[in-house]
Structures are given as structure tokens and as C-alpha cells.
Amino acid sequence: MILAADSPALEIRALTRRFGEREAVSGLDLVVPRGEMFGLVGPDGAGKSTAIRLLCGILKPDAGEGRVLGFDLVRDAGRIKSRIGYLSQNFTLYGDLTVDENIEFFADLHGVRGFAERRNELLEFTRLTPFRRRLAQALSGGMKKKLALATTLIHRPDLLFLDEPSTGVDPVSRGEFWNILSGVLNEGMTIVMTTPYLDEAERCGRIGLMHNGRLFMSGTPDEVKAAMPGRVYEVTCPAPAPAYRALRRRWSSSNVVLYGDHLRLSFREGEPVLREALALLEGEGYGPVGHREVAPSLEDAFVALLGEGNPS
Ligand SMILES: Nc1ncnc2c1ncn2[C@@H]1O[C@H](COP(=O)(O)OP(=O)(O)OP(=O)(O)O)[C@@H](O)[C@H]1O
Numbered sequence: 400m401i402l403a404a405d406s407p408a409l410e411i412r413a414l415t416r417r418f419g420e421r422e423a424v425s426g427l428d429l430v431v432p433r434g435e436m437f438g439l440v441g442p443d444g445a446g447k448s449t450a451i452r453l454l455c456g457i458l459k460p461d462a463g464e465g466r467v468l469g470f471d472l473v474r475d476a477g478r479i480k481s482r483i484g485y486l487s488q489n490f491t492l493y494g495d496l497t498v499d500e501n502i503e504f505f506a507d508l509h510g511v512r513g514f515a516e517r518r519n520e521l522l523e524f525t526r527l528t529p530f531r532r533r534l535a536q537a538l539s540g541g542m543k544k545k546l547a548l549a550t551t552l553i554h555r556p557d558l559l560f561l562d563e564p565s566t567g568v569d570p571v572s573r574g575e576f577w578n579i580l581s582g583v584l585n586e587g588m589t590i591v592m593t594t595p596y597l598d599e600a601e602r603c604g605r606i607g608l609m610h611n612g613r614l615f616m617s618g619t620p621d622e623v624k625a626a627m628p629g630r631v632y633e634v635t636c637p638a639p640a641p642a643y644r645a646l647r648r649r650w651s652s653s654n655v656v657l658y659g660d661h662l663r664l665s666f667r668e669g670e671p672v673l674r675e676a677l678a679l680l681e682g683e684g685y686g687p688v689g690h691r692e693v694a695p696s697l698e699d700a701f702v703a704l705l706g707e708g709n710p711s
């Protein structure tokens with residue numbers, strides 16, 4: 400028998416979940432070693448939340464199997480739930496309870512005795528100590544997220560599932576939130592999170608790209624970028640917006656992106672097609688045109704890999 404502590408945090412094969420006719424998650428294969436921060440990335444409706452809820456044992460799969468912290472996903476769902484923390488996308492706090500009381504409520508829920516010291520630690524960790532007697536409903540959005548995170552950590556879970564933890568949080572609080580997550584990782588926890596932000600995904604040890612219920616690529620952020628087919632160029636010209644429209648008559652939105660003061664072009668075929676695009680711009684009077692090749696971002700890679708038809 401495999402000892403729970405020796406197993407990966409997650410080991411899932413062919414996990415599938417349907418809602419009516421629609422497969423929200425299709426054949427999900429995933430292994431997450433202990434101590435890793437894994438990020439599930441994908442657009443709205445990709446199946447991220449459904450995948451997380453399957454992994455937490457909250458939703459039953461229609462097909463597939465897996466082990467979470469060494470426990471069988473279906474047969475031992477109860478044991479899994481006691482060892483994980485889950486911050487849902489639409490988490491709820493008790494608005495008419497204080498910060499302290501909210502944490503106490505979750506401590507009771509998990510049967511944690513003598514939680515006072517852990518609570519102090521978590522309040523320090525999340526910098527909520529000065530607000531401990533404030534009602535949750537009177538906290539800012541970012542503080543509510545931090546409190547929700549604290550409630551998921553009160554029972555010292557081994558594995559933490561965070562569904563879009565930083566959506567709607569301002570950039571300063573987002574930075575602070577990431578520092579807290581680094582602290583959580585240093586305590587030895589494993590984190591599986593979802594995010595729609597590719598700049599955030601860069602901070603994960605490994606990421607998985609999801610679309611239409613399928614995980615169509617996973618690896619370190621560098622590996623995903625290296626898998627990008629084609630090359631990326633920044634193009635400058637005096638009037639980027641009309642130049643963008645001119646290029647879009649010939650190429651798709653996965654090839655041409657308009658930024659404030661420049662265009663970003665990515666072409667599978669590289670230089671020869673770039674030259675065609677530059678000639679078109681010069682020919683239609685959008686010059687003088689400047690260009691330079693740039694390293695692909697995760698966003699470039701995601702868009703190009705989607706365009707490849709990988710997720711079919
Ligand atoms: N309880 C449900 N009943 C019916 N359909 C559902 C249910 N939950 C999810 N779906 C559908 O499954 C698909 C995947 O949804 P899911 O919420 O997992 O996506 P997501 O990647 O988390 O999206 P978002 O970024 O918007 O949170 C969607 O088409 C959604 O409408």
C-alpha cells in the first residue's frame with residue numbers, strides 16, 4: 400500500500416464531468432507533486448472551477464479516477480475534505496460576524512480545538528490583526544479575500560485549492576496576497592489555483608492551459624512559452640489603430656493584437672509573413688514602420704496554442 404505522505408498531492412486520470420449534454424471537464428489527466436504551486440489557466444467557461452470542485456471531492460466525476468493526498472477521490476472524499484482548504488470563486492463570509500468570529504466559525508466547522516494561537520498567526524500573516532473586531536461586511540474587497548484565505552488555513556491543510564483568489568483585488572493587495580501564498584508554500588503546503596491572469600500564472604511552478612473542458616498543455620511557464628509555434632514581433636507606426644484594422648482584414652486576432660502605442664504580431668511562419676505585413680502597412684500609407692522581434696509572453700503562447708487547434 401502507498402503511504403499517503405509518499406504520494407503526490409494529486410494524481411488524476413481521465414476525470415470527466417458533464418452537465419446535461421455539455422462536458423465541463425473532459426478527460427483531465429494531472430499529477431501535482433507535493434509542495435508545488437500549480438496554476439490552472441483558461442478563459443471564462445473553460446472548466447477551471449468544475450475541475451477544482453472535482454479535485455476537492457465536492458462534485459462527483461462521471462468518469463475517471465484519481466487520488467488526492469493518497470486518498471481515493473470518490474471513495475474517500477470525506478477524508479480528502481478534512482485535509483484540504485478550498486477557497487471557492489464565490490466564497491462566503493459571515494458579514495455580521497467579526498474577523499475573529501469568522502475564523503472561529505471555520506475552526507469549529509473543522510473541529511479545531513485550541514485554535515487561538517493559529518488564529519493569531521493567520522491574522523499576523525494576512526495583516527488583519529488591527530481589524531480583528533471589525534465586522535466582515537465592513538472590510539474592503541481585498542481584506543475579505545485575505546480573511547477568506549485565513550479561514551481556509553485554520554486547520555493547517557496539506558493542500559490548498561484557490562479558485563481565482565485574486566480576481567477583483569487591487570494590484571497592491573494582489574502583491575500582498577502573493578506574498579502570503581509564498582509563505583503558505585514555505586510551510587510545505589501544496590497549492591492548486593486557477594487564474595484568468597497570465598501574468599499571475601507566470602508565478603506558478605507549473606501551469607496547465609485549459610479550454611473547452613480540456614487541459615491541452617501543461618508545464619513550467621518557460622516550457623509553455625517554448626512550445627509556442629512561431630515568432631512574435633512588436634511593430635510601431637504613427638497610427639497603430641487604423642494600421643491594426645488594415646492588418647485584421649488579412650490576419651486573425653490571434654496574429655494581430657493592438658496595444659496602446661504599438662502592435663504585436665505573431666506568425667507561425669515567422670519572418671516571411673512579417674515582411675508581408677510590413678509591406679502591406681507601408682503600401683497602404685501607414686509607414687514609417689518599425690519592428691523588433693520579442694520573446695513570447697505566456698499570453699502570446701496561449702493564444703497561439705489555442706489557434707493551433709490543440710484544444711479540439
Ligand atoms: N452546476 C452547473 N450546471 C450546469 N452547467 C454548469 C454548472 N457548472 C458549470 N457549468 C458549465 O460548465 C462549463 C464550465 O464552467 P466552469 O465554471 O467550470 O468554468 P470556469 O473556467 O471556472 O469559468 P470562469 O472563468 O467563468 O469561472 C460552463 O459552460 C458552465 O456553464
Ligand SMILES: [Mg+2]
Nearest residue numbers: 447448449488
Ligand atoms: Mg470559475
